[in-house]
Amino acid sequence: MDKATTLPGLPDAGIVLAAPAGDWRDAVETAGRALTASGATDDGYGADMVRMVEEHGPYIVVAPGLALAHARPGRSVLRDGLAIVTLAEPVAFGHPHNDPVRVVLALAGASSARHLQLVAEIANIFNDSDAVERLAAARSADEVRGILGVGA
Amino acid sequence: MKILTLCGAGIGTSGILKVNAERVLSRLGIEAEVVAIDASMLEAELEDAQVILTGPEFVERIGRTFADVIVVENFFDTAELQRKLEAALG
Numbered sequence: 001m002d003k004a005t006t007l008p009g010l011p012d013a014g015i016v017l018a019a020p021a022g023d024w025r026d027a028v029e030t031a032g033r034a035l036t037a038s039g040a041t042d043d044g045y046g047a048d049m050v051r052m053v054e055e056h057g058p059y060i061v062v063a064p065g066l067a068l069a070h071a072r073p074g075r076s077v078l079r080d081g082l083a084i085v086t087l088a089e090p091v092a093f094g095h096p097h098n099d100p101v102r103v104v105l106a107l108a109g110a111s112s113a114r115h116l117q118l119v120a121e122i123a124n125i126f127n128d129s130d131a132v133e134r135l136a137a138a139r140s141a142d143e144v145r146g147i148l149g150v151g152a
Numbered sequence: 153m154k155i156l157t158l159c160g161a162g163i164g165t166s167g168i169l170k171v172n173a174e175r176v177l178s179r180l181g182i183e184a185e186v187v188a189i190d191a192s193m194l195e196a197e198l199e200d201a202q203v204i205l206t207g208p209e210f211v212e213r214i215g216r217t218f219a220d221v222i223v224v225e226n227f228f229d230t231a232e233l234q235r236k237l238e239a240a241l242g
Contacts, residue, residue, distance in 0.1 A: 052161060057209035059207040059210065063227055068165060071161070072161050072163065097208070115163040120168075124171075
């Protein structure tokens, strides 16, 4: 596989560290606002991400402590985008194995094909590593970008 | 052989399962086509599928099938995936 990442940049506006969140919805909405602040989506996308969980359950909690929030490509997606939210206190999403969530990675893809490609690259970051732990403990935006191997 | 990975939108968590399943299958020397789908595509894709990989939420959605349904807990843990694929295919 190609080593060079095609993940989009992650500006400071797309990173929220130690965010307070009362529940899973709050956590996903915070990630939605970060995507919008970074210029990747309009503010409808956060609501779309919440709706995915309402419709299909907490399946976006793909690994212990990590939620991969996303919705389908559509009018709300202005360009490919990433956001990272680390939570001040872990939040239960209702997943049978991987709760509680400490890190929300929100993803927007401009097309389905592109979304799948981005997900594949994200899988490479999180495979066989302690990336979730390191993200949860990150204290600066640069540290987050370093763990993900992306620029600003 | 055809393997389906199933999730809500067919482009997120099913994509992770697809990438990692392909990695494990090549490690095991097994040739297979891995297709990421959402629930609305299930009926059309199910007939010739041998294995379905998914999370705990989607099992009930699948209904009656001759395919092996494998429920994955940690989507990034290729060791878990390899163990479960070997058990289903071996």
